Amino acid sequence: MEDAGKLLGATGRLQYIIEGSIPRSQCSDDCLPGNRKVPASSIHKCCYDCVPCSEGEISNVTGSENCMKCTDHEWPNENKTQCNGKLVEYLPFTNDNISLFLITSTVFLCILTSAILAIFILYENTPVVRANNKNLSFVLLVSILLSFLCVFLFLGHPVDITCLLRQTTFGILFTIAVSSVLAKTITVFLAFKATKPGSAWMKWVGTKLPNLIVFICSSGQVVICIVWLTTSPPFQEMDAHSFHTKIIVQCNEGSVIGFYSVLGYMGILAAVSFMLAFFVRKLPDSFNEAKYIAFSMLVFCSVWIAMIPAYLSTKGKYMVAVEIFAILTSSAGLLVCIFFPKCYILFFHPELNTKKHLLDSRNK
Template structure:
């Protein structure tokens, strides 16, 4: 039965040949007064008698070289195929007698050798785009782990490198490669099964389906061609009474339409359905649509007719009317015209026989349905057009594909599962590019697609979410007045500066008291004023930074604190000079009398201003952002610019504080009721302790915490100066005014030494 079905499929070739012949013979503008006909010869591949049938067909049963015993008709050319093997076998015989050979099978590189087959013309379009078409289909279904089955012939060897090249471009990997010796699939199915198992690309369920033969999805590429008008109606009208000489058609009719025999075993047509037609047959047995090979036959007949028409016109031009009557067209003469034949067939398609000028083929993608079992219905599911734009070459109706049993989804054919969003592909060492691991994106990187090669780093103002598949906008963050920390700092700064101003007011009000006079009023006022600005410095660190505040933060801090510490140093030097060089006649008495300690403040301040000027001139502070300290936040802060300059400013402050501490420590035990050397010593000890603690904490802090550390260090060191130096004096002035008396202190501490005048 399978052989019968195969013959029925091939019988359409006969009908296409007949249809083309009748259509041409009815066309008055083509081959005027000349009728085309045909003979059919059956050729069996590979048999020793392969030459016998065509030889008899062309020259009769008894032949003598260069003589034909067939009278009344003469063949002008031969249509061979669809088998490439039979076309190749008959080719040398036909070339020997200069018969043009037109093959109707698929385009084959082996038949393209004009040295071996100079008289052969392939009707099929070139398959130069078949590799691109196949890989496009693989990419569409995301099949990147595939097996290759290749015939060991010239055509297979030609297409294999092209196919592998296209697969490499699209990153489709070869799981295994199996060479087939002949066009018949005679290799054992177990070899295929073992190859698939080696690649481990399917589940046990699907391997069982493979054993049952239900796993495969048959998708084939066939040359796309336009519909030939009238062919279907022609096939519907075919019946044995129309072509009584066609024995096969009569046999087909009797077997297909239940025609019975009479008692005398003679065929009675009356027993057949009167309106029987070939379109009654199931589609998987006989297809009413013209196949690709039938379309090649149709074009081949028209090509011969066109070439023959051109040849006759040419003969009319060069010969006299009397000579032309005796001229019979020969096959050898037809070659010259066939080589240059180019025409548009009735279906509107351009037909070119020259291999160098042939157009690339458009492909129909056909899925063979096998439900119910054995139906083998061919359904067009898409097409591939190589001349279309790159993204529009392949069009597919995926819902028409018949997938294997127990699934309605496309089958998987991958070495590794796809990496989803948030992951990148990491190639496995020593394996194909299609085999990879999925590695999560690192912090602040994201992958929002599938199978991404690399993760994408989020811009500075964005951050990656926890799934690492999206970049989100960072929230702006800085030490703001509205947040608790900023509010606390602002309140402390304003409160302490107000308190310092109040202390200054107390000193101004009691400027005539001994305790105020005894400690150099001018230096005390300068120190208190500088401390007010020291307490106000943290306000420059609060709020969104800008260029002005970034520059003022460090320079103002450095200069103001230099004034405060140099004032402490001047007070300390004044105390020492008051006790060490106040004896009349001493050489250094003039230092105290002339007010030399007061020059310490401008000199020290000038040095600090110079350092700050160099800092601003070389690498000034600028606005910077921190994206690492707080997840999802973009912290705005001031970059110090030159850290060297910053530490020079701090180092200079530290050296002044150390000098003040040293001098005050040496003068701590000098006898005087109002000697403040002890308080100055302790204030410098607090100041140095704060800034020595600041350095390691500042280096370990990040973001807003780093700003807060510097702010609290400024406040703490300022509180140390204010509290240690001025709070004891305010206590005496406001709480114990009885102690604010020179005579009382002198008489009690040094009796008999001072007497009233």
């Protein structure tokens, strides 16, 4: 038994020595998943190096000679061993701090605008409300309120119908608001000119000319929007190339010329309103809105001029958030600059809200 054990032990050691001395048929270890083989700088064909797969590619087997490319909607995991679906990004209604801030601001501004509208309806027959055309004030308040509400078109998962309505809705509503401001400025100018005896401006005083201005200016924007929508309308777009790890669901504006024509048309109206209001801001009228209109148009133009480079330099939900912020800020500028001074008189200086005071101020 002892001799047999020694014999077996010697045989095992011999077998181990023989097996260990057998040469391998390759001089490199197998490449792990996430890597691929490349020929090594050697005279032996069996020798190779292992290199990681390129961006957007994976290998999920050991010893792979080639990597597989992930689809446009997928991206490799950290080890490059499997393709995972990319994250889908858009500005949602919920579960996002930016959306929460924008929705809260929108709701607050809508409530504030509705309250001012209710106040103006309640005091509609008082001189401070009737001054400079109360109907234009109501049109302006309603257009500002609807401008705030159109923010909700920019939130949520974009679809073709919301892409069609986004820019055109806010463009038309803003044009109505700016046209109303322009008409109010012209009303201030005409009211002052018509006070002089025998003035030829008397025939222009009334509600017809301001209403015509609003209609013509708004119609111009409507025509631009119709041409835009019929030639190259906006549509939903899945951008899978701007970022490696996420897909941006966004609205493609279709025609860049159409989009900037809408903004440019509003800008021209705002610039004309600002210049006219600036020239008539010192007319002797206690309810002269021109100085407030001039400041509101300055705020309006500044916001949109600053918005354009910020809009072009961002992508995804942040680009949408920039436009929403511009809509809220510019609309709030109109609301605060034009209507807060009148509300201040209504509540804190009712003695100024008289026809006698209005006439005395105009005759100075």
